[in-house]
Amino acid sequence: MNMETDENKRLQGAVAGNFAAISQRLEGFQPQLRFEEIGTVSFVGNGIARIKGLSHVKSEELIRFPGEKFAIAFNLDPEEVAVVMLDKSVEIKAGQEVRRTGRVMDVPVGEELLGRVVDATGWPLDGGKPINGERRPIERVAPGIMDRAPVEVPLQTGILVVDSMIPIGRGQRELILGDRQIGKTAIALDAIINQKDKGLVCVYCAIGQQQSAVARVIAQLRKYEAMDNCVVVVSTGEDTPGLNFIAPYSATTMAEYFMEKGRDVLIVYDDLTHHANSYRELSLLLRRPPGREAFPGDIFYIHSRLLERSTHLKSGGSLTALPIIETEAQDISAYIPTNLISITDGQIYLSPKLFEEGILPAVDVGKSVSRVGGKSQLPAYRDVSGNLRLSYSQFEELETFARFGTRLDAETQKTLEHGRHIREAMLQPQFESIQAPEQIAILLATTTGVLDEIPLDEVASVKTRIIKTFSERLPELHTRIQSSEKLTHEDRDMLLNMSRSLLKVEK
Numbered sequence: 001m002n003m004e005t006d007e008n009k010r011l012q013g014a015v016a017g018n019f020a021a022i023s024q025r026l027e028g029f030q031p032q033l034r035f036e037e038i039g040t041v042s043f044v045g046n047g048i049a050r051i052k053g054l055s056h057v058k059s060e061e062l063i064r065f066p067g068e069k070f071a072i073a074f075n076l077d078p079e080e081v082a083v084v085m086l087d088k089s090v091e092i093k094a095g096q097e098v099r100r101t102g103r104v105m106d107v108p109v110g111e112e113l114l115g116r117v118v119d120a121t122g123w124p125l126d127g128g129k130p131i132n133g134e135r136r137p138i139e140r141v142a143p144g145i146m147d148r149a150p151v152e153v154p155l156q157t158g159i160l161v162v163d164s165m166i167p168i169g170r171g172q173r174e175l176i177l178g179d180r181q182i183g184k185t186a187i188a189l190d191a192i193i194n195q196k197d198k199g200l201v202c203v204y205c206a207i208g209q210q211q212s213a214v215a216r217v218i219a220q221l222r223k224y225e226a227m228d229n230c231v232v233v234v235s236t237g238e239d240t241p242g243l244n245f246i247a248p249y250s251a252t253t254m255a256e257y258f259m260e261k262g263r264d265v266l267i268v269y270d271d272l273t274h275h276a277n278s279y280r281e282l283s284l285l286l287r288r289p290p291g292r293e294a295f296p297g298d299i300f301y302i303h304s305r306l307l308e309r310s311t312h313l314k315s316g317g318s319l320t321a322l323p324i325i326e327t328e329a330q331d332i333s334a335y336i337p338t339n340l341i342s343i344t345d346g347q348i349y350l351s352p353k354l355f356e357e358g359i360l361p362a363v364d365v366g367k368s369v370s371r372v373g374g375k376s377q378l379p380a381y382r383d384v385s386g387n388l389r390l391s392y393s394q395f396e397e398l399e400t401f402a403r404f405g406t407r408l409d410a411e412t413q414k415t416l417e418h419g420r421h422i423r424e425a426m427l428q429p430q431f432e433s434i435q436a437p438e439q440i441a442i443l444l445a446t447t448t449g450v451l452d453e454i455p456l457d458e459v460a461s462v463k464t465r466i467i468k469t470f471s472e473r474l475p476e477l478h479t480r481i482q483s484s485e486k487l488t489h490e491d492r493d494m495l496l497n498m499s500r501s502l503l504k505v506e507k
Helices: 002-027 160-165 184-193 211-223 241-260 272-285 299-307 335-343 352-356 379-384 388-402 410-426 436-447 456-473 475-482 489-506
Strands: 038-044 048-052 061-065 069-076 081-085 097-104 106-108 117-119 135-137 175-178 201-209 230-236 264-270 318-326 346-350
Touching (some): 069 241, 106 241, 160 410, 160 436, 175 335, 184 211, 184 346, 201 211, 211 230, 230 241, 241 264, 241 272, 241 299, 272 318, 272 335, 346 352, 379 436, 388 436, 410 436, 410 456, 456 475, 456 489
Parallel strands (some): 117 230, 201 230, 264 318
Antiparallel strands (some): 038 048, 038 097, 048 081, 061 097, 069 081
């Protein structure tokens, strides 16, 4: 009995103490009215919904549906609001209540993202823990003109034909375009892998891709140890059009965090064709007026406001963009390709004809251009590849006439043979990056005609020898080229002598 009495007293004391604490808190409590706007779903479509009753909702505000599903307000009509669903709309039904959140779409940013795979909302897809910390809106104003600096530092892709004839600078926007399955992603992937020892942060944004294709890209990044300084943002073809639409903006916000910290960032949008198609699908469902090729009138604006965020800041840091576009039947004059060509600072065009002939990467030098990258190119490139593009273009033109079987003079035959050796020297397998000093050595041997002395089928083996022996034989020159010094006449002679000695070994 004594034990029961003691237990009852203890419980009564605890209750009395809790009651006193609750009473004390209630004495200082001041009830407040909170205004909450509640709407009702009037229509649900494929990836969109229409809501009545949200008269004060703002453009691009997040709307919360039952079951913690979200949407973005797109059309603000007088009688109803049309929203774009970020989650599957299977469980959404007409008559359900929805609420405003009072905030726009935002994503997590920070160092925690490095090495992670996330979706367009920042939710992890790699089985890791959720990313907490600072959040930033996906739609941000691009830096002003006075905050930008010229593009002065090169971004080495490790691809000989690109770095020599279509150079890219840090802060540039270089479009990659071509027909499907022709190597567009391969060029972007090589560029990312080549940055693993250079301190750049890389962001790969997959838009509307197949899950198997994205898995292959992630596996290759991990295989070549480039994932540690990389962020992969994924929206697949199985996701809603809304997620596909916001994916590149989310990825850019994540990349801007590192740029504003003074770091150099490379972002790849793979690809903006799917992004444009998703926006067209949403716009047609929302009954916006269609224009050319059924795209809405603001299709140019959605890409320009995205790519204008890539720049080189005066305060330090840069964001280099490699948007990818898929053409149909080599038609680069279609609506979306011409839009992107006019927005970007140049383009790398991949030719199906070269691809079928086994010339990889299948870069069509004549249709490719870099409008600002040449100013950022290492001085040694300008010393050795000044007339390379002209020589290659002349060769391609002469090769077309030579196919008709006409008699050619000795000078023309020499030009053709030199052009074939240039093209052979530009061949490069995927994932076999060539660093800048080795590229300079190969280019010098090519432009001066040293490689013309050997058969075409031996060019690849000589290139391999140059790559392996340059840093061993001429370590000081190797370092000076890497540190942006110009080539002297003595340097040229040393490189040519090295190349000639390797030719003799090959013979």
